[in-house]
Amino acid sequence: MGVLRSVVLAGGGTGGHIYPLLAFADCLRRHFPEVRITTLGSPKGMENELIPPAGYDLRVIPAFQLPRALNLDLLRTPDRMYKSAHAAGKVIDEVEADVVVGFGGYVSVPAYLAAWRRELPIVVHEVNVPPGVANRMGMKFTKNIAVGFPHQPQLAESLRDARVVGVPLRTAITGLDRPALRPEALAHFGLRPDLPVLFVSGGSSGARTINLAVAGAAKKLSHAGVQVLHVQGGRNDPFDVPSDLPVPYVVVPYLSDMQLGYAAADLMLCRGGAITVAETTALGLPAIYVPYPYSNQEQRRNAGPVVEAGGGLLVDNAELSPDWVERTVIPLARDPQRLAAMGTAASAYGRRDGDEALLDFVCQAVAGR
Numbered sequence: 001m002g003v004l005r006s007v008v009l010a011g012g013g014t015g016g017h018i019y020p021l022l023a024f025a026d027c028l029r030r031h032f033p034e035v036r037i038t039t040l041g042s043p044k045g046m047e048n049e050l051i052p053p054a055g056y057d058l059r060v061i062p063a064f065q066l067p068r069a070l071n072l073d074l075l076r077t078p079d080r081m082y083k084s085a086h087a088a089g090k091v092i093d094e095v096e097a098d099v100v101v102g103f104g105g106y107v108s109v110p111a112y113l114a115a116w117r118r119e120l121p122i123v124v125h126e127v128n129v130p131p132g133v134a135n136r137m138g139m140k141f142t143k144n145i146a147v148g149f150p151h152q153p154q155l156a157e158s159l160r161d162a163r164v165v166g167v168p169l170r171t172a173i174t175g176l177d178r179p180a181l182r183p184e185a186l187a188h189f190g191l192r193p194d195l196p197v198l199f200v201s202g203g204s205s206g207a208r209t210i211n212l213a214v215a216g217a218a219k220k221l222s223h224a225g226v227q228v229l230h231v232q233g234g235r236n237d238p239f240d241v242p243s244d245l246p247v248p249y250v251v252v253p254y255l256s257d258m259q260l261g262y263a264a265a266d267l268m269l270c271r272g273g274a275i276t277v278a279e280t281t282a283l284g285l286p287a288i289y290v291p292y293p294y295s296n297q298e299q300r301r302n303a304g305p306v307v308e309a310g311g312g313l314l315v316d317n318a319e320l321s322p323d324w325v326e327r328t329v330i331p332l333a334r335d336p337q338r339l340a341a342m343g344t345a346a347s348a349y350g351r352r353d354g355d356e357a358l359l360d361f362v363c364q365a366v367a368g369r
């Protein structure tokens, strides 16, 4: 592994782009304690809440929104894009970057453009199929494409030559021993050790359909002895849960210590965001996936292979209702043997070394420049 002196990481918008960036930054720091790490973000994305507290230098550059479809008009409507690329370039020059690694989100595009103009190595890390529009643009400037899951190169022409590296996950998650942390996690949330826990999360922004369906089944869950730990999601409206339930139903707005939720859980109900899928499988946590229906089917593709491998269930967003929760989730949550079998299958699909594998790939890209 060669030496890296200065690395620019670009990615923003939602947690799905930012957490892998942070996990990769931590890995870089472990291997190269002296490396200068600079991140590029946009003014309004979650990076502003997540990156500075993690101790990394965040440079905010002017935002511009890409159209969902990628076409050359982009290059002909340049004002805002050039302004952003110019700002990205100034940062790249100032920190004398060796390489730009992008994780997707609009803010990656100016970083890719500026790096390309300077003939700097670019690495694109993509976790979705089809790849997001920002990374599709990045792929026009580099052959160094890394993906999160083994099935992805077969599903998209642009990913055909991509290296499968997995998803960089935070060490709080890769280092998690769920049974060991479980007592502390249960106590933290005020949950009982003698009853199963359903952990509900709609991804980094939350999911209204999930919130309403599970909260609507609160009474049935509770009377069946299933406890609930429910993350409302940072950008979601509050919902009502009856206050006189016989077993705990705990609602939290957002979990910055997500590992505590995973440690408390026996079963998860979640969207199929790529990082969430990478985490549940790395941890061997059985999950019911409810893919977000409005984004290119990417979440269905993320969760599908795990479910085929036996690591969980998949339900359409339109089918998820309090009734469905009662009929399907309650019996599963009360069946430890089935949960254990699903957990083993999930675990066989998951991996915990995505950060190291991506670092290896980045070092090769820099060495081969």
Ligand SMILES: CC(=O)N[C@H]1[C@@H](OP(=O)(O)OP(=O)(O)OC[C@H]2O[C@@H](n3ccc(=O)[nH]c3=O)[C@H](O)[C@@H]2O)O[C@H](CO)[C@@H](O)[C@@H]1O
Pocket (backbone or CB within 6 Å): 014, 015, 016, 017, 019, 127, 128, 201, 202, 203, 204, 205, 231, 233, 253, 254, 255, 256, 257, 258, 271, 272, 273, 274, 275, 276, 277, 279, 292, 295, 298, 299, 302
């Ligand atoms: C609606 C949409 O377009 N979603 C996309 C978005 O999802 P989203 O931003 O929700 O990302 P993921 O589900 O992939 O990851 C969520 C991340 O947030 C963390 N977390 C979540 C809740 C919480 O309270 N605390 C916490 O730390 C999770 O542990 C995980 O690390 O980006 C993903 C990765 O590009 C895509 O696959 C998803 O399709």
